[in-house]
Amino acid sequence: MDTAAITITGCTILPMTGRGEVIEAGHVTVVDGTIVAVDKGAAPAREGETRIDGRGKVLMPGLVNAHTHLYQVLLRAVWEDMPFLDWLERIYGVARVLNPEHAAAGTLLGCLENLKGGVTTVCEHNFLNPGPECAVATVDAMGESGLRGVFARTIMDTGEIVPECTRETPQTAFTRIEDLMARHRVNGAPEAPRRLTFRTGPNTPPINASPDLLREIRRFADHHSIGISAHVAESASVVEVTRRTLDRAGVVEHLKDCGIPGEDAIFAHSVHLSPDEVRHLAETRTAVSHNPVSNMMLGDGIAPVVEMLAAGVRVGLGTDGAASNHGQDLFETMKAASLLQKVKHQDAGVIDPYSVLRMATVDGAAALGLGSVCGTVEAGKRADLILLDVEKPHFQPVNDLVSQLVHCAKATDVDTVVADGEVLMRERRCTRLDEEGVVRRAQAARRDLMERMPAA
Ligand SMILES: [Zn+2]
Structure with a gap:
């Protein structure tokens, strides 16, 4: 399980802490599931860390x-x-x-x-x-x-x-x-x-x-x-x-x-x-x-x-x-x-x-009573983060990042997902869930459920 140290570098960070401040070419460091650093520039390398290249991507709270x-x-x-x-x-x-x-x-x-x-x-x-x-x-x-x-x-x-x-x-x-x-x-x-x-x-x-x-x-x-x-x-x-x-x-x-x-x-x-x-x-x-x-x-x-x-x-x-x-x-x-x-x-x-x-x-x-746990990207919070690929045609060029996140971004733009310091998806590939298995199992469950359902 991937919970030791994670550094995401080179990304545009929207921490959601104030009035929409943006950190360009910044980095976020996570240790044991907790965010320990959110800053401009490059991050020093840590031994054994998972390093994720965030260039061309926006990092924001999950x-x-x-x-x-x-x-x-x-x-x-x-x-x-x-x-x-x-x-x-x-x-x-x-x-x-x-x-x-x-x-x-x-x-x-x-x-x-x-x-x-x-x-x-x-x-x-x-x-x-x-x-x-x-x-x-x-x-x-x-x-x-x-x-x-x-x-x-x-x-x-x-x-x-x-x-x-x-x-x-x-x-x-x-x-x-x-x-x-x-x-x-x-x-x-x-x-x-x-x-x-x-x-x-x-x-x-x-x-x-x-x-x-x-x-x-x-x-x-x-x-x-x-x-x-x-x-x-x-x-x-x-x-x-x-x-x-x-x-x-x-x-x-x-x-x-x-x-x-x-x-x-x-x-x-x-x-x-x-x-x-x-x-x-x-x-x-x-x-x-x-x-x-x-x-x-x-x-x-x-x-x-x-x-x-x-x-x-x-x-x-x-x-x-x-x-x-x-x-x-x-x-x-x-x-x-x-x-x-x-x-x-x-x-x-x-x-x-x-x-x-x-x-x-x-x-x-x-x-949901989780205000001290997640919802922003700041030191001390648990690392619930997403990286969005904003280089896609429907997002470019960027004039107003916040408005475009609300009105242009799509679920499929999400590249990487970290929950509680664990990388659950990277480059759109899930690390924990077997996607095909989950879909097949749901298809079978749906068939069975419909067969049991009385006619309306
Ligand atoms: Zn409901």
Whole structure:
């Protein structure tokens, strides 16, 4: 394993630490997984180091995918063009046939796609659990990928469209989550505990989470000092259910009643929020994962990102699962995030590219509680880095590096990926994952999953 010393030289460095400063022809040195030097000029050679030539490349923090469902790569383009709650019912129905091999094979392919697109941290919002085994398989596959991971194991205790097999009492779910965390601590690969953190949460309140569950989740999260992840106000139909059944004006208002918002919580989507709800997120330091491609694909609406940023809400970016995206490309997500706000406000200057790049790096890391660990290129942080080949025709010539990273770069421009000081990809070749094997295994898992799926 490649974790001793790494020096990347001759590259243009975008550390994401200040207002977009760039270091030309610089170097970054990593020792035992930690960044020890970021500077101009050449680096002295170290004995036994891995030396990577970064000429013609941009070095920046690895991207943070703040919300996805990894196994859903098996479900790309299966259900399209349907109303949100009907689509959700199909997704939940997968629980009736999902087995650990589907979860493992899908998660590995999802990790591979994230990794090849420059993502070094992925938040897996896990919500289909017909028994404890699928979560175990997912966590193991995330560990195998080498990526930094947040495993948000959420709970559904109610809801007409939730199959019985994946509905849990709070106590059953909490025991399973405690078992998972204990198992991981005992059996995880030596480097895995450092790379993986856990969260819990309601899945999509209020349609599959009772108020009692919400209060229990807050207690459980506080007791274990783990964060919360939830799908919040993704579609107007969810807000409508909240109004009709709970007499609350919005989902955040309902969550506030049950103590869910907080610095350790990340609310995926947050598309349909009132100005009061946006203020509440800012006041409680609740983070948001903005998932614009998924929101467009499902016809959900456009999240009030400009308003949230103005209010001081911490906003990260996510792809969401491939069942509503249909990929895991965070560069594409950045471009969509930028353009969507320009369209919404009919104002080309309403959002600047550096803010978008922050969402995909430093702000995303902070939103997941990893602000002291990764998200920037600076001494003392763990080495989650990517090198991008910017010599390609669609990127040249460079007039504005930051804008071009948001609006020109593609996932396939990522040349090298380092996560937690380990080189996971070099010159687009993966060092840990057997790419062809992962793809073949996912193809087999997809065939098996489709054969088991009842006709709609
Ligand atoms: Zn989601």
